Amino acid sequence: MKNLKYxxxxxLFLGLWSCNEVEDVLEDNGVSTPExxxxxxxxxxxxxxxxxxxxSLTIGVTDNGVFRATQTNSYPNILAGQFSAVGxxxxxxxxxxxxxxxxxxxxxxxxxxxxVFNGSGPAGLESVIGPVTVGTDLLDNPxxxxxxxxxxxxxxxxxxxxxxGNLSNLALGLANPYAVRLTGSTPNASIIELALxxxxxxxxxxxxxxxxxxxSTSGGSNGALTPQATFDASMDAIAGALxxxxxxxxMANIPYVTDIPFFTTVPHNPVPLDAATAAAVNxxxxxxxxxxxxxxxxxxxxxxxxxxxxxxxxxxxxAVVIEDEALTDLSAYGLPNYRQATENxxxxxxxxxxxxxxxxxxxxxxxxxxxxxxxxxxxxxxxEVNEVKSATDLINGKISSIxxxxxxxxxxxxxxxxxxFSGDVTYNSFNPNASLVFGGMISLDGVHPTSRGYAIIANxxxxxxxxxxxxxxxxxxxxxxxxDYPTNYSPLLx
Numbered sequence: 163m164k165n166l167k168y169x170x171x172x173x174l175f176l177g178l179w180s181c182n183e184v185e186d187v188l189e190d191n192g193v194s195t196p197e198x199x200x201x202x203x204x205x206x207x208x209x210x211x212x213x214x215x216x217x218s219l220t221i222g223v224t225d226n227g228v229f230r231a232t233q234t235n236s237y238p239n240i241l242a243g244q245f246s247a248v249g250x251x252x253x254x255x256x257x258x259x260x261x262x263x264x265x266x267x268x269x270x271x272x273x274x275x276x277x278v279f280n281g282s283g284p285a286g287l288e289s290v291i292g293p294v295t296v297g298t299d300l301l302d303n304p305x306x307x308x309x310x311x312x313x314x315x316x317x318x319x320x321x322x323x324x325x326x327g328n329l330s331n332l333a334l335g336l337a338n339p340y341a342v343r344l345t346g347s348t349p350n351a352s353i354i355e356l357a358l359x360x361x362x363x364x365x366x367x368x369x370x371x372x373x374x375x376x377x378s379t380s381g382g383s384n385g386a387l388t389p390q391a392t393f394d395a396s397m398d399a400i401a402g403a404l405x406x407x408x409x410x411x412x413m414a415n416i417p418y419v420t421d422i423p424f425f426t427t428v429p430h431n432p433v434p435l436d437a438a439t440a441a442a443v444n445x446x447x448x449x450x451x452x453x454x455x456x457x458x459x460x461x462x463x464x465x466x467x468x469x470x471x472x473x474x475x476x477x478x479x480x481a482v483v484i485e486d487e488a489l490t491d492l493s494a495y496g497l498p499n500y501r502q503a504t505e506n507x508x509x510x511x512x513x514x515x516x517x518x519x520x521x522x523x524x525x526x527x528x529x530x531x532x533x534x535x536x537x538x539x540x541x542x543x544x545x546e547v548n549e550v551k552s553a554t555d556l557i558n559g560k561i562s563s564i565x566x567x568x569x570x571x572x573x574x575x576x577x578x579x580x581x582x583f584s585g586d587v588t589y590n591s592f593n594p595n596a597s598l599v600f601g602g603m604i605s606l607d608g609v610h611p612t613s614r615g616y617a618i619i620a621n622x623x624x625x626x627x628x629x630x631x632x633x634x635x636x637x638x639x640x641x642x643x644x645x646d647y648p649t650n651y652s653p654l655l656x
Contacts, residue, residue, distance in 0.1 A: 208410060213360055226606065239255065306345075322353075325337060327343075341353065365412075368414040387550070413573070419550065420551065430509055432509075508542040518532075612648070
């Protein structure tokens with residue numbers, strides 16, 4: 163067990179846009195380069211007053227933080243830069259104070275600074291450069307109105323909630339600190355009301371990820387998936403409100419969150435054991451295995467479940483032992499719901515710092531994940547994975563329906579992420595994938611895109627807008643060069 167080492171990942175739960183020469187941009191995005199390109203046109207789209215509505219993906223969270231560089235490289239700000247060439251107006255964001263990240267209220271920190279790469283893996287900024295002062299404080303907010311209305315952590319129904327940005331509601335758990343930064347002199351205004359007040363000509367709406375994400379990242383133990391009826395009602399209300407503006411727009415669906423590095427970095431079998439240690443651990447589970455066999459002989463569980471629940475270790479890599487509430491309740495027999503994980507179970511990234519530690523420092527047999535099974539919050543079981551994917555499919559069906567109803571463009575983010583994570587997408591010399599740290603698409607928190615990832619997203623959104631509104635961002639060579647956007651930010655960026 164002394165050789166069992168893990169990178170420590172901490173997680174809180176929760177560049178300027180540029181365009182190179184047209185030929186470079188086309189080549190970078192896999193488009194041939196004709197000698198004579200058409201002039202850029204907006205088609206029938208009116209970008210004069212663009213407002214972006216959404217969650218952390220919209221504000222531009224990267225490396226578990228909101229900071230100036232990633233706000234500048236948020237996909238809405240990238241889009242606004244391209245829109246400016248065809249009548250797009252000013253795009254105002256509630257910019258943070260610095261590039262440290264984090265958030266404070268009256269000098270008291272409520273969110274820590276961003277993550278950085280320390281040479282081995284993700285680490286807190288202060289562990290690399292020492293203590294910093296979080297400069298973004300809720301008692302000193304910028305004034306709006308703001309074109310970027312992205313609120314990290316927002317679910318669909320939060321966009322409609324009055325008081326979601328009222329500082330006095332924060333201690334009651336009824337407000338979101340990043341919504342507080344947006345409401346200004348109207349603290350009880352909902353996010354949708356803030357959008358409507360600006361009479362937008364064009365909107366982007368990307369919401370729904372948190373309706374499945376918070377449940378997923380907690381291993382299915384924190385809260386619940388947003389009921390489909392609640393999501394549908396929220397989206398109907400949002401669509402109704404937006405329809406009154408006459409605004410055009412684009413909507414994005416949500417990816418399968420179970421495909422992101424937060425769930426795919428730690429394997430189900432991370433435990434190396436030698437033969438002697440494996441034999442000792444098996445001895446510790448002998449009574450449990452005997453009880454399972456006896457219950458099976460009584461017909462209380464099937465032979466298949468007996469096999470599923472029987473715990474066995476051997477020399478080499480071994481699957482962790484987990485608690486699974488979906489198993490038959492055998493508490494009447496004095497038996498817990500234990501089994502070993504399979505490749506269809508997803509161990510959350512936070513477990514990397516937990517597996518292999520001792521639950522009891524005085525008991526060498528109390529190794530978490532071996533002698534002590536992992537609790538529900540450390541693993542999204544196969545049953546829970548299927549629940550999340552089913553919920554995502556229903557959510558995406560509703561998003562597609564609303565986009566059609568409003569006449570908006572539709573960006574199939576789920577399809578894009580699946581293709582990228584499978585390695586099927588190449589942007590010139592760039593081949594983004596789902597690997598943590600070096601994959602290029604997902605940042606150090608294992609959940610949110612890198613700035614380069616946001617640039618890819620902006621390009622795909624422009625392609626969707628081209629299809630619906632007859633613009634020609636792609637054909638005219640006005641997609642952005644993703645190589646101009648970083649995948650990692652230096653710890654020294656302040």
